[in-house]
Amino acid sequence: MSATNIDDPRVIEFDVRTDEMIINMGPQHPSTHGVLRLALRTDGEIVSDLEPHIGYLHRCAEKIGENLTARQFVPYTDRMDYLAAMNMNLGWALTIEKLLDHDVPEKGRHLRVLICEMNRIASHLVAMGTYGLDLGAFSPFLYAFRERERILDLFEKTCGARLTYSYIAPGGATADLPVGWTAECSKFINQFKKVIPEFHTLLTTNAIFIARTTGVGILSPRMAIDYGCTGPVLRGSGVYHDLRFHGEERYTELYDGYEFDVICADSETGKYPSSHQEVYKDGLEYPDVPSDAILGDCWHRFYVRMLEVVQSVRLVEQSIVKYDACSGSHGEPIKLTQKLPVGEAYLETEAPRGQMGFYVVSDGQSNPWRVRARSSCFSNLYVTAPLCRGVLLADVPAVVGSLDVVMGEIDR
């Protein structure tokens, strides 16, 4: 690893070589997205090396899982990626159902899609708001949270909680949606669609934001795959991979019959799918990729999230229609002391931050023998180290923010 990359056009050349300085960013820091310690070795403003230290939020969820039944473990999955708790619940529920070979009725499947895509919108709003905050734009944060508050109010009506829901349980969901919920959800979606261009004006097309994020932290597709990056980080580098299309059948059957795009820049044209622009015939313009942006940089990862919000809006609209047309059970959760058959099952779902996997090994008791959570951000975070070598200090929060890490998921 080089101390200073003189050929980098963004480097300010030094006449006087100074001693390198080792500083800690975190664990208490306004922009490290949780308790993360980044040990930086800097030469003036240029970061020559970076090492992430994690474990400050380790709560031994995997050991605890060996002492609890499958349903009792659901609240622990909430607290992993607490910003997308419904998706965590879904991952665990699907894994247990895979082990039990238990199918959820159709209404329950549409309910799961509806709830998880709403949570994806909420999670991406947080990601976008806090990314702006990292770069010094204070207002988009509040706009994003204003919209998120409305989503959280809707979730409070379903299960009583705003952040850690424990709603999607193995077998279905703990309760059906209240009467009138889908109408309120439609109202929210219709209002939210009009607000999305505000975020594009404030961030995506803002000249200063583009200057801060384009060309920074460029992740090549090979490196992304090698480092195990998934989710928007992988798709921002141009790799066409989304588990909602390409994953296991038990997961992709949830999305059977839904129309939506995988947000990934086309490898030849570099353009993003724009079928949503035909769907939204209300004239909303979605900004083009700026000329400075290189595939795999922070801007692309951010833009993938922005467009995924639009796809999630589409999915929510479709799932509301399908859910309302269904009758029957939403899926009763399994018994509290349900014995799990001997065997093991691993299933990955497309959580907002990447591919979240749960691995359950059972020896026939109601408590699993081993529980393992494969965190998407765990692998995403590791790529910070090679990405941040040779950048300026101010680029470190830009890169970490674009990877959108949540420490609860990394440390479990």
Add this chain to the structure above:
Amino acid sequence: MAEFFNEYIFGDGPWSWLGYVIAALIACILIIHVVAVGAMGFIWLERKVAGRIQDRLGPTRVGGKFGWLQTLADGIKLIAKEDLTPDVADRFLFKIAPYVAFAASFSAFIALPFADGVVANHVNTAVFFVLAVLGLEVFGVILAGYGSGSKWSLFGAMREAAQVVSYEVPLGMCVVVPVFLCGTMNLTTIGNMQEGFITNWLVFNDPFTFVIAIVYFTCATASVNRAPFDLAEAESELVAGFHTEYSGLRWSLFFMAEYGSMFLVSGLAVILFFGGSNGPIPVGDWLANLLGGVEGSIGANLPSLGAITVGVIGVANFIFKGAIGVTVMIWIRWTFPRLRIDQVMAMCLKYCVPIAAFCFVGAVGWEVLDLPTPNNLDEKSRYEYHEKWSQEYLKTQRESVPTENDTHVQQAVPAEAIVTTVAVSQSDLDVNGGKQ
């Protein structure tokens, strides 16, 4: 004011110095009030504007429905806080840094005229003085950053030093244009020469000056460390940059220094480009004429009612326009993200300096080629507008013949602060012969 004391209380003898000291103290106290109360007002304004931009209300509880007294309450809370100094800090530098920053910000107000004649000290080279003193604020920041003993504070301080010092260059270039157009560095005179209708304002003089005004505002935002140039205190990277380790009263001094400087550069922009204390329509003059003219005096040594009216309206005008400038800075802060240090430097060296230089040449060329301007600056001589307050006052003392005014002027003016002014105007009178 000093002459007032001297004439009535202390006389011209050995105690006359006391008159000056008391006058200076009163001027200082007034300026501190301007800075402190102004800071209080601007912090309230910032919180309200920021709230509205972010779709919320801002302070609404303390002091009525609009939270007028919120800043006062915060100030009282800050004073009551524990006075901490980090172990590894350099104690002396750590303690003195906020005072240095505040002193620099506050001292520049000494030469800033709020209206014609309403200024703490009549400095003839006011532009130079204000720019020079404003640049001293960076000392406070560097001392704070180094003295805190924290690497993050040091980072903030070094960034600030680089940034402020670099932006002095385009700032100076922008400021030179109105100085050139008016032919004087005296801020009072520059303000006076823009009296009349809005077309007289220097910003509308020619397109190059218009661009220069915008560039000035950008460089001014950079030199007071406001977003998008606020890397020195960048919250998301450096926790709080150079003032991370400060709390309580020391921190509030930094805060006051920042808002004081914001108002100062905004006020400087107002005087240089946007008419000073003159409004878009000369309401002050009309009112003064209604009230019997600006000349004359009510009682000994006090200006006339008309002059007082002009003064009050001028001050109100100036503060209002300065506040608009501050509001624009607040507006920009809460809208845009922050620039990186290399982008800040690139902006200064690759954009601000060349544009300022080009527009400077353009503005000079406009004048030299005598191209049309919407104002009547060419017909005015700056001497007519030079420190009008003193000339009005002098007129009340004057006999008829202009040429005898040389000696007469010297006798009639007791305060020494005007001596330099008089000396200059005297030599100019000689050159031009028979002026007024």
Add this chain to the structure above:
Amino acid sequence: MSEIALVTQLKDKFGDGIVTVELAAIDAWVEVTASALIDVCEFLRDVEDYHYDMCNCITAIDYLHTDPKKAEKVDWAPHIELVYHLSSIATKKTLVIKVKIPRWKDEAAQQLPEIPSVAGVWTTAIWHEREVYDLSGVNFIGHPELKRILCPDDWEGYPLRKDYEMPLEYHGMRGR
């Protein structure tokens, strides 16, 4: 299943390195020996039509019953099983590789069991193997920087092992 073709290739190439193949399980797996692990992984990463270029997860499962009555009822001896979940971005296929290793290299000296590290095959394994070392106590030979990742650097013991007991105190804080 398409995996059958792959399994035939593996058996042809590595012979004894492949211990068992279980295609009927919920997630089909292939068990390999520790010594053949790196070769098998490199082959799987590069093989045509499969290209398992992403290592999703590395898990260590501690098979040990601390209660001797339960230990009598099972048919396995105490061991640690390492499970590698692989997937292919290019071909969208998944596979599971398992390796069984003893629980201790030398129990008396508390020396950890060893297994070659696949960090050279997939870079993401660097952090996954650190986590396995930290929580389950497996020594990965050839790992560039094997140190604890989730527990503090001076922690003693390997928490996810079945016979682990929380220390009584850690830096003055009560453990149990």
